[in-house]
Amino acid sequence: MDGAAGAAIELVGLEKTFRTKDGEVRAVRGVDLRVDAGEVVALLGPNGAGKTTTLDVVLGLTEPSAGTARVFGRRPREAVTAGRVAAVLQTGGLLRDLTVAETVRLVASTYDGRGGADVVDDVLVRAGVAHLAGRLVSRCSGGEQQRLRFALALVPDPDLLVLDEPTAGMDVTARRDFWAAMHAEAARGRTVVFATHYLAEAGTSADRIVVVAGGRVVADGSVDEVRSRVAGRSVSVDLPADTGRGDRLVTAVRRLPGVVGVVVEGSRLRVSAPDSDAVARALLVDLGATGLEVVAGSLDDAFATLTEGEAR
Ligand SMILES: Nc1ncnc2c1ncn2[C@@H]1O[C@H](COP(=O)(O)OP(=O)(O)OP(=O)(O)O)[C@@H](O)[C@H]1O
8 A cells, every 4th residue: 555545553763762860761763664554563572672662652642752653644642532543551441340341331431322232242252251241350360351451442443453462461372362353353454563572473463573672673574574684693792790780781782773682691691683793893892791702593592582581
């Protein structure tokens, strides 16, 4: 599809900087991303990569520091208000003393013309929680609550579903059922964008993977394309024995452009990046790291470091 009319999401030069008492945190550092209507896209990246911040901008929950965000050609908040976007976020949004069905009914009643029993029953079935209709939210497991959030997200009949680590807390069966339900929604023409730490989940559930690290997009393409882009070498350096210095090095390394994985292995720090030469240079010259070794890593190693998540 050409032109903005076909774009569900269009981010241009997106930046987001948080000001904290310890200084500035550049969570998103120039993301350009276009998601066409009907695509199922995974944002894959380690902890702190900037996935949630990017999705918060798309949902109109936070304003960019620089750059622009458009959702169906409008400002994000307008698209959300128009009912075109719904989200499944990691926490919050549920009242513990209501049942599952009461929760959906309450949310449905806030949408004009959508509060009928039909909508409630329909979304309960589609999200796979019909059998839990009478159960109190406080008695639902974490995974069941996530599926309830999914049901709530379906109520406004959104064109775009935004899911932030939607399967956190689900076991293997629940994950499989969740993605089957999500794919049924995508087959109805909905655009789906989800954040995940897991390559396996991104690979099996998305048409396209956007790898985010250090607030930037470091790879973008089909599962196979991304695999070959991210396959790089690993660089390892000594981890300072002093915990404070070690933590500072880990934090600085994770912010280097292009770094997709940082893992502490005993007294060594292993860093994965498609361009390991640039990372090696930055480690030695800018960060004063010692004992540098460049190791030819397999693709699985590169992704293992990515998906192992936080180093410390
Ligand atoms: N409100 C905030 N104030 C200060 N810093 C923030 C705020 N929100 C996020 N950050 C920081 O911005 C960076 C990116 O965070 P973000 O939550 O977007 O990453 P993420 O990729 O979603 O990580 P995770 O997988 O752990 O959820 C992190 O360093 C985080 O600590």
